[in-house]
Amino acid sequence: xxxxxxxxxxxxxxxxxxxxxxxxxxxxxxxxxxxxxxxxxxxxxxxxxxxxxxxxxxxxxxxxxxxxxxxxxxxxxxxxxxxxxxxxxxxxxxxxxxxxxxxxxxxxxxxxxxxxxxxxxxxxxxxxxxxxxxxxxxxxxxxxxxxxxxxxxxxxxxxxxxxxxxxxxxxxxxxxxxxxxxxxxxxxxxxxxxxxxxxxxxxxxxxxxxxxxxxxxxxxxxxxxxxxxxxxxxxxxxxxxxxxxxxxxxxxxxxxxxxxxxxxxxxxxxxxxxxxxxx
Amino acid sequence: xxxxxxxxxxxxxxxxxxxxxxxxxxxxxxxxxxxxxxxxxxxxxxxxxxxxxxxxxxxxxxxxxxxxxxxxxxxxxxxxxxxxxxxxxxxxxxxxxxxxxxxxxxxxxxxxxxxxxxxxxxxxxxxxxxxxxxxxxxxxxxxxxxxxxxxxxxxxxxxxxxxxxxxxxxxxxxxxxxxxxxxxxxxxxxxxxxxxxxxxxxxxxxxxxxxxxxxxxxxxxxxxxxxxxxxxxxxxxxxxxxxxxxxxxxxxxxxxxxxxxxxxxxxxxxxxxxxxxxxxxxxxxxxxxxxxxxxxxxxxxxxxxx
Numbered sequence: 001x002x003x004x005x006x007x008x009x010x011x012x013x014x015x016x017x018x019x020x021x022x023x024x025x026x027x028x029x030x031x032x033x034x035x036x037x038x039x040x041x042x043x044x045x046x047x048x049x050x051x052x053x054x055x056x057x058x059x060x061x062x063x064x065x066x067x068x069x070x071x072x073x074x075x076x077x078x079x080x081x082x083x084x085x086x087x088x089x090x091x092x093x094x095x096x097x098x099x100x101x102x103x104x105x106x107x108x109x110x111x112x113x114x115x116x117x118x119x120x121x122x123x124x125x126x127x128x129x130x131x132x133x134x135x136x137x138x139x140x141x142x143x144x145x146x147x148x149x150x151x152x153x154x155x156x157x158x159x160x161x162x163x164x165x166x167x168x169x170x171x172x173x174x175x176x177x178x179x180x181x182x183x184x185x186x187x188x189x190x191x192x193x194x195x196x197x198x199x200x201x202x203x204x205x206x207x208x209x210x211x212x213x214x215x216x217x218x219x220x221x222x223x224x225x226x227x228x229x230x231x232x233x234x235x236x237x238x239x240x241x242x243x244x245x246x247x248x249x250x251x252x253x254x255x256x257x258x259x260x261x262x263x264x265x266x267x268x269x270x271x272x273x274x275x276x277x278x279x
Numbered sequence: 280x281x282x283x284x285x286x287x288x289x290x291x292x293x294x295x296x297x298x299x300x301x302x303x304x305x306x307x308x309x310x311x312x313x314x315x316x317x318x319x320x321x322x323x324x325x326x327x328x329x330x331x332x333x334x335x336x337x338x339x340x341x342x343x344x345x346x347x348x349x350x351x352x353x354x355x356x357x358x359x360x361x362x363x364x365x366x367x368x369x370x371x372x373x374x375x376x377x378x379x380x381x382x383x384x385x386x387x388x389x390x391x392x393x394x395x396x397x398x399x400x401x402x403x404x405x406x407x408x409x410x411x412x413x414x415x416x417x418x419x420x421x422x423x424x425x426x427x428x429x430x431x432x433x434x435x436x437x438x439x440x441x442x443x444x445x446x447x448x449x450x451x452x453x454x455x456x457x458x459x460x461x462x463x464x465x466x467x468x469x470x471x472x473x474x475x476x477x478x479x480x481x482x483x484x485x486x487x488x489x490x491x492x493x494x495x496x497x498x499x500x501x502x503x504x505x506x507x508x509x510x511x512x513x514x515x516x517x518x519x520x521x522x523x524x525x526x527x528x529x530x531x532x533x534x535x536x537x538x539x540x541x542x543x544x545x546x547x548x549x550x551x552x553x554x555x556x557x558x559x560x561x562x563x564x565x566x567x568x569x570x571x572x573x574x575x576x577x578x579x580x581x582x583x584x585x
Contacts, residue, residue, distance in 0.1 A: 011375065011378065011380075014371065014375050015375050015380075015386065018371075018372050018375065018390055019386060019389060019390060021458065022389060022390045022391075022392055022393050022458065022461070022462065023389040023390070023392060024404075024408075025393075025401060025404025025405055025408060025458075026389075026392055026396070026401070026404060028404055028407060028408060028415060029403075029404050029407075032407060040413070041413065043412065043413065043418070043437070046418070047413065047415035047418050048415060088299075089299050089300050089303060090300065092296035092297075092299070092300075093296060093297050093299070093300040093301075095296060096292070096293045096294075096295075096296035096297045097297070100292055100293035100296070101293040101294075101297070102293075105293070108297065108301075110575070110576065112300070112304065113575070114572050114575065114576075115304055115308050115309075117515060117568060117571055117572060117575070118308060118312060118568065119515065119516075119519035119520075119541075119564055119568070120519075121519045121520070121521060121540075121541040121544060121545070121561055121564065122312070122315055122519065122561050122562070122564050122565070122568070123308065123311045123312065123315065124544075124545070124548075124549065124561075125315060125318065125544065125548040125549065125554055125557045125558050125561060126310075126311035126312075126314035126315050126318060126554075126558070127307070127311050128548075128549060129314070129554065130307070130310075130311060145307070146307065148303065148307075149303075149304070149307050149308050152300060152303065152304065153304070156300060181292060182292075206395075209397050210397045210398060212397075212398065212399045212522045212525075213521065213522065213541075213545075216525070216545075216549075217545070217549045227397065227399075227400070228397050228398075228399035228400060229399070231399065231400060231403060232399050232402075232403065232525075232526050241406075243407060243413075246403055246406075246407075247403070247404065247407060249400075250400040250401070250403040250404060251400075253397065253400055254392075254396035254397060254400045254401065255396070257395070257396060257397055258388070258391075258392055258395035258396040259388075261391075261394075261395035262387075262388050262391055262395050265391065265395070265466060266466075266470070269463075269466045269467055269470050270470060
C-alpha cells in the first residue's frame with residue numbers, strides 16, 4: 001500500500017515537472033497579457049500572478065494599434081494558397097506512386113521523401129535570388145511559391161501510404177463496372193481518402209504558420225509579414241518591447257495552430273518516422 | 280476516342296500524374312540546391328550578379344574566419360547537447376505518458392505545446408522569461424534567496440542577465456531548443472513503443488527481468504530503428520536551424536557567442552548580400568544531410584527486402 005502511494009507520487013511529481021517545463025512559457029504569456037503595466041514593471045511584484053485587477057489595455061494595443069490582425073490575415077491567406085497548391089500537386093502524385101507506378105514508383109517516392117530532408121537554410125540563399133528574379137520580393141506570393149517545397153514532399157509521402165492502405169479490389173470493382181481509370185480514382189479512391197486529405201490540409205497549414213526562415217529572408221515590408229516574423233520584428237522597437245501585447249499575440253496565435261496540430265499528431269508522427277516504409 | 284484510351288494505360292497515366300510534382304521540385308528544390316553549390320565556388324554578391332568561378336576561394340576564406348570556426352563549434356555543442364538531453368528526457372517522459380491518468384488529453388496537449396505551437400511565438404515567451412531586468416526566473420531565484428543578496432549562491436546582483444553573458448546565453452538557447460524538440464522525440468518514441476508487442480515485455484516480466492533489464496535488453500534494441508531515425512532527424516533539424524538562436528540572441532551577445540552556422544549563413548548571404556560566402560557556409564550542412572540520406576535509403580532498401 002505504502003509502496004503504491006510512493007510510486008504514485010513519483011509519477012505525478014515527474015509528470016508535474018515536465019508539465020511545468022513545457023507549459024510555463026505559455027502560462028506566463030497568459031498572465032502577462034492581462035497584467036497592468038504598473039504591475040508588470042515592478043521588479044518586486046510576483047510575475048506569475050495578477051497582483052492588480054486584470055486589464056485589456058495590451059490586447060487593445062495589439063488589435064488596434066499594431067499590425068497583428070494583418071499578420072494573422074497574411075498567414076491565413078498564405079496558408080490557404082499553400083494548402084490548395086499542396087493538395088492539387090500531392091494527391092495525383094501520391095495516387096500515381098501508390099497505384100500505378102509499380103516498382104520504380106517506390107524509388108521515386110523515396111526520392112521525394114529525401115527532398116523533404118533538405119533544410120531551408122541550405123536553400124534560402126539561392127531561393128532569395130529566384131524570388132527577386134521573379135520580382136516577388138516583399139510579396140506574400142514569394143511564400144506561396146516557396147512553401148510547397150516543404151509541404152509537397154511530406155504530404156505526397158503521407159498520402160501515398162494512405163492510398164496504399166485502401167484495398168485495390170474496390171477500384172478494380174469500379175473498373176469492371178465500366179468506370180474509366182480516372183473515373184475510378186475520382187469516384188472511388190478520392191471519397192475514401194478524405195481523412196488522409198484532411199490530414200494533409202491541416203498539416204500544410206500548420207507548417208505554414210510555423211515557418212520562420214524563408215519569411216525572414218524574403219519579406220521586409222511590415223504590412224506583408226506573417227505571424228512569426230511579424231511578432232518578433234515589429235513589436236520590438238529598438239529596446240522598447242510591448243511586452244503585454246507581445247505575450248498576448250504569441251498566445252492567441254499559437255493556440256489555434258497547436259490545437260489543429262494536436263488533433264492530427266498521431267498520423268503526422270507515423271508519416272515522419274516512415275513507419276510505412278519499414279512495415 | 281484515342282485520348283481517353285491513352286489515359287487507361289498505366290505507363291502513360293502514372294508519369295503524367297507525377298509530372299507537376301516532379302517539375303515543381305526540380306525547379307524549386309533541385310535547381311536552387313545546385314545553385315547553392317555553384318554560388319559557393321563563385322564570387323557572386325547581390326550587387327554583382329555577374330559572377331566568376333573562384334574555385335575553393337570561399338571555402339578557404341571561410342575556414343580562416345574565426346567567426347566561422349566559432350559558429351561551427353557552437354553548432355556542434357548546440358546539436359550534441361540538445362540531442363543527448365532530449366534522448367534521456369524523452370525516455371523519461373515516454374514512461375510517464377504511456378500510463379493512464381485523468382485529464383490525459385489536456386496534459387498531453389500542454390506537454391506537446393512547445394512543438395505544436397509555432398516556435399518563433401513560443402520563443403517569445405522565453406524572451407520575457409530571460410529578460411535582463413524583469414525575468415520571472417530571476418524573481419523566483421531572488422525570492423528563494425539564491426540571487427541578489429550579498430551571500431547568495433548565484434551572486435549579489437539582482438539579475439543573472441541570461442541572454443547577456445556568453446555561457447548563459449548558450450545554455451538558454453540549448454534549453455529552449457530542448458524544450459521545443461522534446462515533445463516530438465517523445466511522440467515518436469511512444470509511437471515506437473506502441474508497435475512493440477505487449478506479450479514480449481510481459482514475457483520478460485514473467486521471467487523476472489527488472490525495469491532496467493527490460494529497458495536495455497528488450498525495449499531499446501527493439502526500438503533501435505525508431506530511435507536512430509529520431510536521432511538523425513533531430514540532428515539534421517538542430518544542426519541546420521536558426522530560429523531559436525535568431526529570436527533569442529541574434530547570434531550574440533556581442534562576439535558571436537551563440538552564432539550557429541545557419542544564422543551565420545543568413546547574416547552573410549541574406550543580410551550582407553554576399554551570396555557566395557553565405558552559400559559556402561550553408562554547404563557545411565551537406566555532409567550531415569548526405570549521412571542522413573544514406574541511412575534513410577538503407578532503411579528503405581531493407582523494407583523492400585523484407
